[in-house]
Amino acid sequence: MPKLAERMRRAKPSAIMVIAEKAKRLKAEGRDIISFSIGVPNFLPGDHVYAAASAALKHDSGQYGSNRGADALLDAFLEHLRAIGLDGYTRNHCATGIGAKQVLYNLYEALLNEGDSIVFPTPYWTSYLDIAEIVGARVQLLPCGPEQNYKLLPAQLDAALASKPRVFLFNNPSNPTGMVYSQTEIAALADVLLGHPETWIITDDIYNRMVFDGVGYHNFVQIHPPLRERVIFMDSLSKTYGMPGWRVGFMAGPEIVAKALTTLNSNHITNLPEVTTAAAIAALSGPQDVPLARCAEFQQKRDLVLAALNAIPGVVCPRPQGAFYVFPDISLAFGKSHNGQRIDSDVDLCAALLEAKGVACVPGSAFGEPRALRISYTCPTPQLAPGMQRIQQFFAELV
Numbered sequence: 299m300p301k302l303a304e305r306m307r308r309a310k311p312s313a314i315m316v317i318a319e320k321a322k323r324l325k326a327e328g329r330d331i332i333s334f335s336i337g338v339p340n341f342l343p344g345d346h347v348y349a350a351a352s353a354a355l356k357h358d359s360g361q362y363g364s365n366r367g368a369d370a371l372l373d374a375f376l377e378h379l380r381a382i383g384l385d386g387y388t389r390n391h392c393a394t395g396i397g398a399k400q401v402l403y404n405l406y407e408a409l410l411n412e413g414d415s416i417v418f419p420t421p422y423w424t425s426y427l428d429i430a431e432i433v434g435a436r437v438q439l440l441p442c443g444p445e446q447n448y449k450l451l452p453a454q455l456d457a458a459l460a461s462k463p464r465v466f467l468f469n470n471p472s473n474p475t476g477m478v479y480s481q482t483e484i485a486a487l488a489d490v491l492l493g494h495p496e497t498w499i500i501t502d503d504i505y506n507r508m509v510f511d512g513v514g515y516h517n518f519v520q521i522h523p524p525l526r527e528r529v530i531f532m533d534s535l536s537k538t539y540g541m542p543g544w545r546v547g548f549m550a551g552p553e554i555v556a557k558a559l560t561t562l563n564s565n566h567i568t569n570l571p572e573v574t575t576a577a578a579i580a581a582l583s584g585p586q587d588v589p590l591a592r593c594a595e596f597q598q599k600r601d602l603v604l605a606a607l608n609a610i611p612g613v614v615c616p617r618p619q620g621a622f623y624v625f626p627d628i629s630l631a632f633g634k635s636h637n638g639q640r641i642d643s644d645v646d647l648c649a650a651l652l653e654a655k656g657v658a659c660v661p662g663s664a665f666g667e668p669r670a671l672r673i674s675y676t677c678p679t680p681q682l683a684p685g686m687q688r689i690q691q692f693f694a695e696l697v
Protein backbone atom coordinates (compact mmCIF):
# COMPACT_ATOMS: atom_id res chain seq x y z
CA MET A 299 0.00 0.00 0.00
CA PRO A 300 1.36 3.49 -0.78
CA LYS A 301 2.42 5.61 2.19
CA LEU A 302 1.07 8.89 3.53
CA ALA A 303 3.33 11.94 3.31
CA GLU A 304 6.00 12.36 6.00
CA ARG A 305 4.23 15.37 7.49
CA MET A 306 1.28 13.20 8.51
CA ARG A 307 3.54 11.50 11.07
CA ARG A 308 3.70 14.88 12.77
CA ALA A 309 -0.02 15.72 12.47
CA LYS A 310 -2.22 14.79 15.40
CA PRO A 311 -5.87 15.25 16.26
CA SER A 312 -6.76 18.04 18.68
CA ALA A 313 -6.35 16.97 22.35
CA ILE A 314 -9.39 19.04 23.26
CA MET A 315 -11.61 17.11 20.88
CA VAL A 316 -10.49 13.83 22.49
CA ILE A 317 -11.85 14.93 25.91
CA ALA A 318 -14.97 16.44 24.38
CA GLU A 319 -15.66 13.17 22.53
CA LYS A 320 -15.26 11.15 25.74
CA ALA A 321 -17.66 13.46 27.60
CA LYS A 322 -20.15 13.11 24.74
CA ARG A 323 -19.86 9.31 24.83
CA LEU A 324 -20.47 9.16 28.59
CA LYS A 325 -23.48 11.44 28.19
CA ALA A 326 -24.86 9.18 25.47
CA GLU A 327 -24.46 6.27 27.92
CA GLY A 328 -26.79 8.11 30.30
CA ARG A 329 -24.22 9.67 32.64
CA ASP A 330 -24.95 13.11 34.09
CA ILE A 331 -22.09 15.05 32.49
CA ILE A 332 -21.27 18.74 32.77
CA SER A 333 -18.83 19.76 30.10
CA PHE A 334 -16.33 22.54 30.67
CA SER A 335 -14.14 21.18 27.92
CA ILE A 336 -14.75 22.68 24.52
CA GLY A 337 -14.22 26.34 23.70
CA VAL A 338 -17.53 27.05 22.02
CA PRO A 339 -19.43 30.21 22.91
CA ASN A 340 -22.75 28.33 23.30
CA PHE A 341 -25.02 31.09 22.02
CA LEU A 342 -26.47 31.87 18.62
CA PRO A 343 -26.12 35.07 16.60
CA GLY A 344 -28.90 37.66 16.31
CA ASP A 345 -31.91 37.18 14.00
CA HIS A 346 -30.52 39.74 11.53
CA VAL A 347 -27.65 37.34 10.79
CA TYR A 348 -30.05 34.55 9.79
CA ALA A 349 -32.17 37.02 7.81
CA ALA A 350 -29.10 38.13 5.82
CA ALA A 351 -28.13 34.50 5.17
CA SER A 352 -31.59 33.58 3.86
CA ALA A 353 -31.77 36.70 1.70
CA ALA A 354 -28.40 35.70 0.19
CA LEU A 355 -29.79 32.26 -0.63
CA LYS A 356 -32.50 33.90 -2.70
CA HIS A 357 -29.96 35.94 -4.68
CA ASP A 358 -27.32 33.31 -5.30
CA SER A 359 -24.94 34.63 -7.97
CA GLY A 360 -24.00 31.14 -9.10
CA GLN A 361 -20.36 32.29 -9.35
CA TYR A 362 -17.08 31.78 -7.55
CA GLY A 363 -16.22 34.63 -5.19
CA SER A 364 -13.13 36.72 -4.42
CA ASN A 365 -10.05 34.83 -3.15
CA ARG A 366 -9.35 37.66 -0.70
CA GLY A 367 -12.95 38.01 0.48
CA ALA A 368 -15.91 39.99 -0.88
CA ASP A 369 -15.39 43.77 -0.89
CA ALA A 370 -18.44 44.32 1.32
CA LEU A 371 -17.07 41.84 3.87
CA LEU A 372 -13.64 43.45 3.84
CA ASP A 373 -15.28 46.85 4.33
CA ALA A 374 -17.29 45.57 7.29
CA PHE A 375 -14.09 44.15 8.79
CA LEU A 376 -12.24 47.45 8.21
CA GLU A 377 -15.05 49.23 10.08
CA HIS A 378 -14.63 46.75 12.94
CA LEU A 379 -10.86 47.43 12.95
CA ARG A 380 -11.50 51.15 13.25
CA ALA A 381 -13.92 50.54 16.11
CA ILE A 382 -11.22 48.74 18.08
CA GLY A 383 -8.66 51.46 17.37
CA LEU A 384 -6.86 50.04 14.32
CA ASP A 385 -6.93 52.77 11.67
CA GLY A 386 -5.22 53.12 8.32
CA TYR A 387 -5.87 49.67 6.86
CA THR A 388 -7.41 49.19 3.40
CA ARG A 389 -8.87 46.15 1.65
CA ASN A 390 -5.37 45.37 0.33
CA HIS A 391 -4.13 44.87 3.89
CA CYS A 392 -6.78 42.25 4.62
CA ALA A 393 -7.64 38.68 3.76
CA THR A 394 -10.31 36.24 4.92
CA GLY A 395 -10.26 32.52 5.60
CA ILE A 396 -12.41 29.59 6.69
CA GLY A 397 -12.09 30.58 10.36
CA ALA A 398 -9.05 32.01 12.10
CA LYS A 399 -7.57 28.52 12.19
CA GLN A 400 -7.27 28.42 8.42
CA VAL A 401 -5.95 32.00 8.41
CA LEU A 402 -3.29 30.86 10.87
CA TYR A 403 -2.46 27.80 8.79
CA ASN A 404 -2.06 30.08 5.76
CA LEU A 405 0.16 32.44 7.75
CA TYR A 406 2.46 29.60 8.75
CA GLU A 407 2.64 28.54 5.09
CA ALA A 408 3.28 32.10 3.95
CA LEU A 409 5.88 33.10 6.55
CA LEU A 410 7.79 29.98 7.61
CA ASN A 411 10.16 27.85 5.59
CA GLU A 412 10.70 24.32 6.87
CA GLY A 413 13.15 24.57 9.79
CA ASP A 414 12.44 28.26 10.49
CA SER A 415 11.75 29.23 14.10
CA ILE A 416 8.48 30.36 15.57
CA VAL A 417 8.39 31.62 19.15
CA PHE A 418 5.34 31.77 21.40
CA PRO A 419 4.47 31.76 25.09
CA THR A 420 3.12 28.78 27.01
CA PRO A 421 0.35 28.22 27.84
CA TYR A 422 -0.56 28.34 24.13
CA TRP A 423 -3.60 27.47 22.05
CA THR A 424 -3.05 23.87 20.93
CA SER A 425 -3.09 24.55 17.18
CA TYR A 426 -0.07 26.88 17.42
CA LEU A 427 2.08 23.85 18.10
CA ASP A 428 0.17 21.32 16.00
CA ILE A 429 0.31 23.42 12.82
CA ALA A 430 4.01 24.19 13.39
CA GLU A 431 4.66 20.46 13.47
CA ILE A 432 2.78 19.87 10.23
CA VAL A 433 4.64 22.60 8.34
CA GLY A 434 8.00 21.58 9.85
CA ALA A 435 8.72 24.82 11.72
CA ARG A 436 10.99 24.82 14.77
CA VAL A 437 9.13 25.87 17.92
CA GLN A 438 10.68 27.83 20.75
CA LEU A 439 8.41 28.03 23.78
CA LEU A 440 8.50 30.85 26.33
CA PRO A 441 7.26 29.49 29.67
CA CYS A 442 4.81 31.88 31.35
CA GLY A 443 3.52 30.00 34.38
CA PRO A 444 0.98 30.97 37.01
CA GLU A 445 3.72 32.64 39.07
CA GLN A 446 3.88 35.37 36.37
CA ASN A 447 0.11 35.39 35.83
CA TYR A 448 0.59 33.43 32.58
CA LYS A 449 1.88 36.62 30.95
CA LEU A 450 4.96 37.12 28.82
CA LEU A 451 7.54 39.48 30.33
CA PRO A 452 9.42 42.00 28.18
CA ALA A 453 12.83 40.61 29.21
CA GLN A 454 11.75 37.09 28.20
CA LEU A 455 10.64 38.36 24.79
CA ASP A 456 13.82 40.35 24.30
CA ALA A 457 15.97 37.29 25.07
CA ALA A 458 13.91 35.07 22.74
CA LEU A 459 14.04 37.50 19.82
CA ALA A 460 17.83 37.80 20.07
CA SER A 461 18.08 34.55 18.08
CA LYS A 462 16.09 36.22 15.23
CA PRO A 463 13.16 33.79 14.93
CA ARG A 464 11.11 34.22 11.77
CA VAL A 465 7.81 34.62 13.66
CA PHE A 466 6.69 35.66 17.14
CA LEU A 467 3.12 34.53 17.83
CA PHE A 468 1.12 36.29 20.51
CA ASN A 469 -2.43 35.77 21.77
CA ASN A 470 -4.47 38.37 23.63
CA PRO A 471 -6.96 37.72 25.28
CA SER A 472 -5.60 34.25 25.83
CA ASN A 473 -6.98 30.82 25.22
CA PRO A 474 -6.47 28.88 27.56
CA THR A 475 -5.82 31.34 30.41
CA GLY A 476 -8.32 34.16 29.77
CA MET A 477 -5.57 36.63 30.68
CA VAL A 478 -5.67 40.07 29.04
CA TYR A 479 -2.63 42.32 28.71
CA SER A 480 -3.07 45.88 30.00
CA GLN A 481 -2.09 48.86 27.89
CA THR A 482 1.11 49.24 29.92
CA GLU A 483 2.01 45.58 29.41
CA ILE A 484 1.36 45.79 25.65
CA ALA A 485 3.45 48.97 25.46
CA ALA A 486 6.38 47.30 27.22
CA LEU A 487 6.28 44.34 24.81
CA ALA A 488 5.85 46.67 21.82
CA ASP A 489 9.01 48.55 22.90
CA VAL A 490 10.91 45.26 22.73
CA LEU A 491 9.45 44.38 19.32
CA LEU A 492 10.72 47.65 17.85
CA GLY A 493 14.26 46.52 18.52
CA HIS A 494 13.93 43.23 16.57
CA PRO A 495 13.07 44.12 12.97
CA GLU A 496 13.82 40.64 11.54
CA THR A 497 10.79 38.99 13.13
CA TRP A 498 7.18 38.89 11.92
CA ILE A 499 4.60 39.31 14.67
CA ILE A 500 1.29 37.44 14.50
CA THR A 501 -1.16 38.66 17.09
CA ASP A 502 -4.11 36.31 17.43
CA ASP A 503 -6.68 38.55 19.04
CA ILE A 504 -9.90 36.77 18.17
CA TYR A 505 -11.34 37.43 21.66
CA ASN A 506 -10.77 41.20 21.35
CA ARG A 507 -14.44 42.00 22.04
CA MET A 508 -14.60 39.75 25.08
CA VAL A 509 -12.74 41.81 27.64
CA PHE A 510 -13.98 42.41 31.19
CA ASP A 511 -13.46 44.81 34.09
CA GLY A 512 -13.03 47.80 31.76
CA VAL A 513 -9.38 46.90 31.00
CA GLY A 514 -9.98 47.33 27.26
CA TYR A 515 -8.27 45.73 24.30
CA HIS A 516 -4.81 46.99 23.29
CA ASN A 517 -2.58 46.23 20.36
CA PHE A 518 1.12 46.68 19.48
CA VAL A 519 0.28 48.77 16.40
CA GLN A 520 -1.68 51.31 18.46
CA ILE A 521 1.38 51.78 20.67
CA HIS A 522 3.98 51.94 17.88
CA PRO A 523 2.42 52.51 14.43
CA PRO A 524 5.67 51.60 12.56
CA LEU A 525 5.13 48.03 13.78
CA ARG A 526 2.28 47.74 11.25
CA GLU A 527 4.96 46.75 8.72
CA ARG A 528 5.45 43.49 10.62
CA VAL A 529 2.34 42.92 12.74
CA ILE A 530 -0.37 40.62 11.43
CA PHE A 531 -3.61 40.93 13.35
CA MET A 532 -5.98 37.93 13.35
CA ASP A 533 -9.70 37.97 14.06
CA SER A 534 -12.71 35.68 13.82
CA LEU A 535 -16.47 35.73 14.13
CA SER A 536 -16.54 32.37 15.91
CA LYS A 537 -16.49 33.41 19.54
CA THR A 538 -17.68 37.03 19.55
CA TYR A 539 -20.79 36.40 17.47
CA GLY A 540 -21.60 32.82 18.46
CA MET A 541 -20.72 31.63 14.93
CA PRO A 542 -18.01 28.94 15.24
CA GLY A 543 -19.58 26.71 12.61
CA TRP A 544 -19.94 29.48 10.04
CA ARG A 545 -16.14 29.56 9.68
CA VAL A 546 -15.18 33.18 9.12
CA GLY A 547 -11.70 34.44 9.98
CA PHE A 548 -9.69 37.52 9.03
CA MET A 549 -6.26 39.03 9.02
CA ALA A 550 -5.05 42.60 8.67
CA GLY A 551 -1.39 43.40 8.17
CA PRO A 552 1.22 44.21 5.55
CA GLU A 553 -0.08 44.12 1.97
CA ILE A 554 2.50 41.52 0.97
CA VAL A 555 1.16 39.11 3.60
CA ALA A 556 -2.50 39.71 2.72
CA LYS A 557 -1.61 39.09 -0.93
CA ALA A 558 0.19 35.85 -0.04
CA LEU A 559 -2.90 34.62 1.82
CA THR A 560 -5.08 35.56 -1.13
CA THR A 561 -2.82 33.48 -3.39
CA LEU A 562 -2.98 30.53 -0.99
CA ASN A 563 -6.78 30.84 -0.84
CA SER A 564 -6.86 30.76 -4.64
CA ASN A 565 -5.17 27.37 -4.44
CA HIS A 566 -7.42 25.74 -1.88
CA ILE A 567 -10.62 27.29 -0.53
CA THR A 568 -11.10 29.73 -3.46
CA ASN A 569 -13.58 31.84 -1.51
CA LEU A 570 -15.86 32.06 1.52
CA PRO A 571 -19.38 30.91 0.55
CA GLU A 572 -21.79 33.67 -0.44
CA VAL A 573 -24.32 32.85 2.27
CA THR A 574 -21.63 32.85 4.94
CA THR A 575 -20.30 36.14 3.64
CA ALA A 576 -23.75 37.76 3.89
CA ALA A 577 -24.18 36.47 7.44
CA ALA A 578 -20.71 37.71 8.38
CA ILE A 579 -21.39 41.22 7.04
CA ALA A 580 -24.65 41.32 9.01
CA ALA A 581 -22.88 40.18 12.18
CA LEU A 582 -20.14 42.80 11.90
CA SER A 583 -22.31 45.69 10.72
CA GLY A 584 -25.65 44.99 12.38
CA PRO A 585 -26.81 45.47 15.96
CA GLN A 586 -24.16 44.43 18.50
CA ASP A 587 -26.58 43.68 21.35
CA VAL A 588 -26.04 39.88 21.29
CA PRO A 589 -22.22 39.98 21.64
CA LEU A 590 -22.41 42.79 24.20
CA ALA A 591 -24.96 40.94 26.34
CA ARG A 592 -23.03 37.68 26.14
CA CYS A 593 -19.79 39.38 27.11
CA ALA A 594 -21.48 40.85 30.21
CA GLU A 595 -22.84 37.40 31.03
CA PHE A 596 -19.39 35.81 30.64
CA GLN A 597 -17.98 38.31 33.11
CA GLN A 598 -20.57 37.21 35.69
CA LYS A 599 -19.79 33.58 34.98
CA ARG A 600 -16.08 34.28 35.36
CA ASP A 601 -16.82 35.75 38.81
CA LEU A 602 -18.76 32.64 39.87
CA VAL A 603 -16.11 30.20 38.62
CA LEU A 604 -13.23 32.17 40.11
CA ALA A 605 -14.94 32.44 43.50
CA ALA A 606 -15.53 28.68 43.52
CA LEU A 607 -11.89 27.95 42.62
CA ASN A 608 -10.51 30.42 45.15
CA ALA A 609 -12.49 28.61 47.85
CA ILE A 610 -10.47 25.42 47.23
CA PRO A 611 -7.42 25.45 49.49
CA GLY A 612 -4.19 25.19 47.49
CA VAL A 613 -5.68 25.86 44.05
CA VAL A 614 -4.12 28.98 42.53
CA CYS A 615 -5.95 30.81 39.75
CA PRO A 616 -4.68 34.04 38.19
CA ARG A 617 -7.69 36.27 37.51
CA PRO A 618 -8.75 36.09 33.86
CA GLN A 619 -10.17 39.27 32.33
CA GLY A 620 -11.39 38.06 28.96
CA ALA A 621 -12.48 35.22 26.67
CA PHE A 622 -14.34 32.46 28.57
CA TYR A 623 -11.67 30.36 30.19
CA VAL A 624 -10.06 29.96 33.59
CA PHE A 625 -6.84 28.06 34.01
CA PRO A 626 -6.25 27.09 37.65
CA ASP A 627 -2.99 25.60 38.89
CA ILE A 628 -4.15 22.31 40.39
CA SER A 629 -0.72 20.80 41.01
CA LEU A 630 -1.44 20.52 44.75
CA ALA A 631 -3.39 17.37 43.84
CA PHE A 632 -0.36 15.57 42.43
CA GLY A 633 0.74 12.66 44.60
CA LYS A 634 -2.71 12.42 46.22
CA SER A 635 -5.54 9.96 45.54
CA HIS A 636 -9.23 10.15 44.82
CA ASN A 637 -11.39 7.09 45.62
CA GLY A 638 -8.19 5.05 45.65
CA GLN A 639 -7.14 6.37 42.25
CA ARG A 640 -3.72 8.00 42.30
CA ILE A 641 -3.33 11.42 40.70
CA ASP A 642 0.12 12.09 39.34
CA SER A 643 -0.65 14.51 36.55
CA ASP A 644 -3.18 16.87 35.03
CA VAL A 645 -4.28 14.05 32.72
CA ASP A 646 -4.90 11.72 35.70
CA LEU A 647 -6.83 14.47 37.44
CA CYS A 648 -9.08 15.27 34.46
CA ALA A 649 -9.75 11.54 33.92
CA ALA A 650 -10.64 11.01 37.62
CA LEU A 651 -12.79 14.15 37.70
CA LEU A 652 -14.76 13.01 34.66
CA GLU A 653 -15.12 9.49 35.99
CA ALA A 654 -16.03 10.36 39.58
CA LYS A 655 -17.97 13.59 39.18
CA GLY A 656 -18.98 13.72 35.52
CA VAL A 657 -17.18 17.02 34.94
CA ALA A 658 -15.10 17.38 31.77
CA CYS A 659 -12.13 19.77 31.76
CA VAL A 660 -9.08 19.84 29.49
CA PRO A 661 -5.67 18.92 30.97
CA GLY A 662 -3.27 21.87 30.92
CA SER A 663 -0.62 19.79 29.17
CA ALA A 664 -2.72 20.13 25.99
CA PHE A 665 -1.68 23.79 26.19
CA GLY A 666 1.89 23.19 27.35
CA GLU A 667 1.24 23.74 31.09
CA PRO A 668 0.87 20.41 32.92
CA ARG A 669 0.27 22.03 36.32
CA ALA A 670 -3.13 23.35 35.26
CA LEU A 671 -6.46 22.46 33.74
CA ARG A 672 -8.73 24.54 31.52
CA ILE A 673 -12.33 25.28 32.41
CA SER A 674 -14.39 26.75 29.58
CA TYR A 675 -17.41 28.27 31.33
CA THR A 676 -19.83 28.76 28.43
CA CYS A 677 -22.22 25.99 29.53
CA PRO A 678 -25.82 26.99 30.33
CA THR A 679 -25.83 29.08 33.54
CA PRO A 680 -27.86 26.53 35.59
CA GLN A 681 -25.05 23.97 35.09
CA LEU A 682 -22.27 26.25 36.19
CA ALA A 683 -22.68 26.31 39.98
CA PRO A 684 -23.37 22.54 40.25
CA GLY A 685 -20.34 21.85 38.03
CA MET A 686 -18.10 23.98 40.23
CA GLN A 687 -19.53 22.33 43.37
CA ARG A 688 -18.58 18.94 41.96
CA ILE A 689 -15.03 20.20 41.39
CA GLN A 690 -14.91 21.50 44.97
CA GLN A 691 -16.14 18.14 46.29
CA PHE A 692 -13.54 16.32 44.22
CA PHE A 693 -10.71 18.33 45.74
CA ALA A 694 -12.19 17.97 49.25
CA GLU A 695 -12.14 14.17 48.81
CA LEU A 696 -8.45 14.00 47.85
CA VAL A 697 -6.29 12.14 50.37
Ligand SMILES: Cc1ncc(COP(=O)(O)O)c(C=O)c1O
Pocket residue numbers: 337396397398399400423469472473502504533534535536542546547
Ligand atom coordinates in the same frame (compact mmCIF):
# COMPACT_ATOMS: atom_id res chain seq x y z
C1 LIG B 1 -6.84 31.67 20.37
C2 LIG B 1 -7.62 31.09 19.25
N1 LIG B 1 -7.26 31.38 18.00
C3 LIG B 1 -7.92 30.88 16.94
C4 LIG B 1 -9.00 30.03 17.12
C5 LIG B 1 -9.72 29.49 15.90
O1 LIG B 1 -10.92 30.14 15.70
P1 LIG B 1 -11.83 29.84 14.41
O2 LIG B 1 -13.06 29.20 14.91
O3 LIG B 1 -12.08 31.20 13.80
O4 LIG B 1 -11.05 28.97 13.49
C6 LIG B 1 -9.41 29.67 18.41
C7 LIG B 1 -10.52 28.72 18.62
O5 LIG B 1 -10.66 28.10 19.63
C8 LIG B 1 -8.70 30.23 19.50
O6 LIG B 1 -9.07 29.96 20.75
